[in-house]
Amino acid sequence: MLLIDKYAYTNRLTNTNPYIKFAIVVIALAMATITTSIYINLSIQIIMSMLTTVVAGIPINKYFKFLFIPSTFLVLSILTILISISRVDIYAWRIEIFNYYVGITESALQESILLSTRVFSAMASTFFLGLTTPLNNIIRVLKKMYLSNVLIELLVLIYRFTFIFLEEAMEIHTGQELKFGYSNMKNSLRSTGLLISSLFTRLILRYRDMVVVLECKLYDGEFKIGD
């Protein structure tokens, strides 16, 4: 099962009122979007990280590992904003290649700093919600906010299928590994291909089973969540 999900169900804030948590996160996100102050963003980020690690008790090393994955995307996209190419020397810092200048302008630098603090504070906020609140509670809040049923159903199904997907993939992978499927480069490539194709058929089978189960549980086209 997913580690994120495990924490969501076992941290110290699991049973805290989800509406309060949701409100805090929404306010933090709104503030981060509106403000142009780096300091507000930084403080949101610090407060949210503290709430997640110190208050809710998510291990700090795991927390940074979780943050690391989206951070790589973030760094890549910030780099494209930061660095530009021009024939005219408008840069605060630059290098010259064949009459072109590649560098960083002052305004780009400021923009990037603001943007990255904003994104990090938003990320810390969503991580706080994701790591401390079980999905069912989040759904309950969304339902109260009159989010359309189609979106809620999608959420339920995506969540369910993420687990099915991971379970099946891990099962196949373990099986292959026990038969030395990943012992060298050639085998690994072949095994990965096999894994993908058998994963696909297995998922279709699981989907069929799920349809039968839903039929038996009198599903009539809408996932009911309750209060």
Add this chain to the structure above:
Amino acid sequence: MIKVESLEYKYEDGTKALKNVNIDLDKGNIIGIIGSNGSGKSTLFLNILGILKPSQGTIKYNNTPLKYDKKSLRNYRKEVTMVFQDPERQLFYSRVYDDIAFALRNLNMSEDEIRKKVELTLDRVKALNLMEKPTHFLSYGQKKRIAIGGAIVMDSKVILLDEPTSGLDPAMTEEVISIIKELSDEKKLVVSSHDMDFIYEVCDYVYIISKGEILGEGVPEEIFLKSKLLKDAGLDKPWLVKIHEYLGIPLVKNENELLKIKLIKESI
């Protein structure tokens, strides 16, 4: 109740999965359907549920043939439901409470009523302490209990149980047996299995299925004496029947009765 009459089911490629199957669920309260792997037990169950449509023959519920339109099927499945072999596939929601409540919510019951029923059900399957747990945190045995709970919460009249004891440890098997026995007071149960000891102890009428055909039927005390029939179906005798045949000990239904005989003998 449910009657299966000369049912035949063909796969898309034309191979017959079920041939001329006749089953009458009035013959007992806990009906056993036994057969080896791939004998057609699960296909039969899916036919009885109306998920698969037989190529020939009919399934009758209270003497009216099953109709396959959406509304009739929905009404039918309020009365007839199933516990699947693999509980992982049956559990849908990530919290035990929500998973058991799912069918009730589909019936548009009020949340108060749902809470009452879910608690009652969890108590019956001895899993009240799991109510708030996420389903993927549970052990296999616990999942099985919740899956059974998800079926009995619906107050249906018939429950089909596909291999209810497979993969369970002895203690959990005993628990499932006691749940099944309790349930049979108010519901009709159909149990498929290839655990002969379990079927022998629990069922009061047994059908033997092999390669899609019913090879034999009868009360367990008789059917399990037919060695050739069982061998043809790829099955074995329950140990209580074996000791009856090999050691001449009177044929009893369960271990407790055996102990009683032993005590009586000793007292004599």
